[in-house]
Amino acid sequence: MERKVHTLVIEDKTIEYSKVGEGIPILMFHGGHSNCYEELGYAELVNQGFSLITPSRPGYGRTSKKIADSLFTTSTFYVKLLDHLHIDKIHILAVSAGGPSGISFAAHFPDRTLSLTLQSAVTKEWLTKKNIEYKTAQIIFHPSFEKFTWKVIACLNNCFPTFTFKCFIPSFSKLSPKDVMLQIDKESIESVRKMNNHYRSQYGFLIDLAQVNELTSTTLQAIACPTLIMHSKNDNAVPLEHAYFAHSKINQSELCLLDCWSHLIWLGDQSTGVSKKVVSFLHRE
Numbered sequence: 380m381e382r383k384v385h386t387l388v389i390e391d392k393t394i395e396y397s398k399v400g401e402g403i404p405i406l407m408f409h410g411g412h413s414n415c416y417e418e419l420g421y422a423e424l425v426n427q428g429f430s431l432i433t434p435s436r437p438g439y440g441r442t443s444k445k446i447a448d449s450l451f452t453t454s455t456f457y458v459k460l461l462d463h464l465h466i467d468k469i470h471i472l473a474v475s476a477g478g479p480s481g482i483s484f485a486a487h488f489p490d491r492t493l494s495l496t497l498q499s500a501v502t503k504e505w506l507t508k509k510n511i512e513y514k515t516a517q518i519i520f521h522p523s524f525e526k527f528t529w530k531v532i533a534c535l536n537n538c539f540p541t542f543t544f545k546c547f548i549p550s551f552s553k554l555s556p557k558d559v560m561l562q563i564d565k566e567s568i569e570s571v572r573k574m575n576n577h578y579r580s581q582y583g584f585l586i587d588l589a590q591v592n593e594l595t596s597t598t599l600q601a602i603a604c605p606t607l608i609m610h611s612k613n614d615n616a617v618p619l620e621h622a623y624f625a626h627s628k629i630n631q632s633e634l635c636l637l638d639c640w641s642h643l644i645w646l647g648d649q650s651t652g653v654s655k656k657v658v659s660f661l662h663r664e
Contacts, residue, residue: 380399380400380418380421380422380425381399382395382397382398382416383397383398383399384396384415384416384550385397386441387459387460389456389459389460389465389658392443392445392446392456393442393443393505394435394442394443394446394456394460395415395434395435395441396432396433396434396435396439396460396544397415397416397430397432397433398414398430398431398433399425399430399431399433400424400428400429400430400431401428401430402428402429402430402431403428403429403470403661404430404431404432404464404469404470405429405430405431405432405469405470405471405472405661406457406469406470406471406472406484407419407431407473407474407477407534408431408433408434408435408436408471408473408474408477408478408480408481408484409433409435409436409439409457409474409477409539410473410474410475410476410477410499410581411475411476411477411576411580411583411584411587412520412529412578412579412580412584413574414435414436414439414440414442414575414577414579414583415433415434415440416440416577417433417474418570418573419570419574419643419645419646420474420481420498420575420644420650420653420654420657421644423654423658424503424654424657424658425511427654427658428458429658429661432464432466432469434457434460434481434524435583436453436477436583436587437453437478437582437583437586437591438581438582438584438585439579439581439583439588441578442579444582444586445585447590449532449593450479450484450590450593450594451483451487452481452484452602453480453590454480454483454484454488455488457480457484457509458488458491461491467491468490468491468492468493468495468664469491469492469493470492470494470495470496470497470508470661471485471492471493471494471495471496472495472498472657473486473495473496473497473498473500473547474499474500475498475499475501475616475617475642476501476505476584476587476591477500477652478491478497478500478501478502478617478621479501479502479587479591479593479594481495481496481497481500482497482500482502482594482596482598482599482602482625483593483598484497485602485606486599486601486602486603487610488599488606488633489601489603490519490574492604492609493604494604494605494606494660494661494664495602495604495605495606495607495629496605496606496607496609496657496660496661497606497608497609497610497622498609498610498644498657499609499610499611499616499617499642500608500610500617500621500622500625501587501617501621501646502594502599502621502622502624502625503591503594503596503620503621503625504591504592505588505591505617505621505623506588507650513588516584516585516588516634517585520584520585521585522580522582522585523524524571525579525580525581525584526579527578527638528580529575529578529579531561531573532578533575533576536572536575536576537576540568540569540571540572540602541553541568543571543572543575544563544568544571544572545560545575546607547567547571547662548641549556549615550615551565551612551614551615551616551618551641551642551643552614552615552640552641552642553611553613553614553615554613554640554641554660556561558640559640561639562647562648562649563640563646563647563648564647564648567646567647567650570645570646571643571646572598573638576620591638599624599625599628599629600628600630601632602629602630602631603631604631604664605631605632605633605660605664606625606629606631606632606633607632607635607656607657607660608625608626608629608632608633608634609622609635609636609637609653609656609657610620610622610634610635610636610637610644610646611636611637611638611639611640611641611642611644612636612637612638613638613639613640613641614641614642615641615642616641616642617642619636622634622636633660635656637649637653639653
């Protein structure tokens, strides 16, 4: 895929974004630790005639952390990005920790939103100070330390791709490593290796942990567009309760529970079915 990366300066604040493909535009909100170079799940959408516009969310890549005063403030900058690109209405696809960004945009700017797709998405209170994962993240993904964390992960992953993949399984899946490896091919292991080589937390992940607390039932109930909620039954990174919660609050929502091996629904032997479901939904809407 040919990827063009740009920066847009708005009110002395920078938004970095990429564009892949030609056709019907989708505004992509990447997950935690990622940026506008995200690739998981992109190829099939591009092949089906969609154009994917991916801003690095606040604190990630070259996007200013200063646009993260609130989810609403951040959404207003995404609107200005669409204005710059001369796009009136757009489909929204939000992934994992990017879920709050997609929810906020759809709720606050219904006149700019054609549809919302949530994939493995955070939709309510997630990691809190009570969770060991939260406390660990404050250390290993702190802006002063996260570069070292990802260098170590990338080095291990490059030298021992299969071993490192197996080490990550408990973070993503409720299934045993043995059961997961039956659903995974070398291409998926390589995708995770590439993923870990471009991941950086910078200020972004700590911003994610703070912004998710802004989500309320009222925010989700304000979403008026058709919404597709996709979540794996085996997700161990974002609990399945997030999908049920969003479905209970969003009026025009369709819940699609998947038997995929993990949080990473774009990899494994069921990934093709995931892509077909999204494409069908987007063409319908």
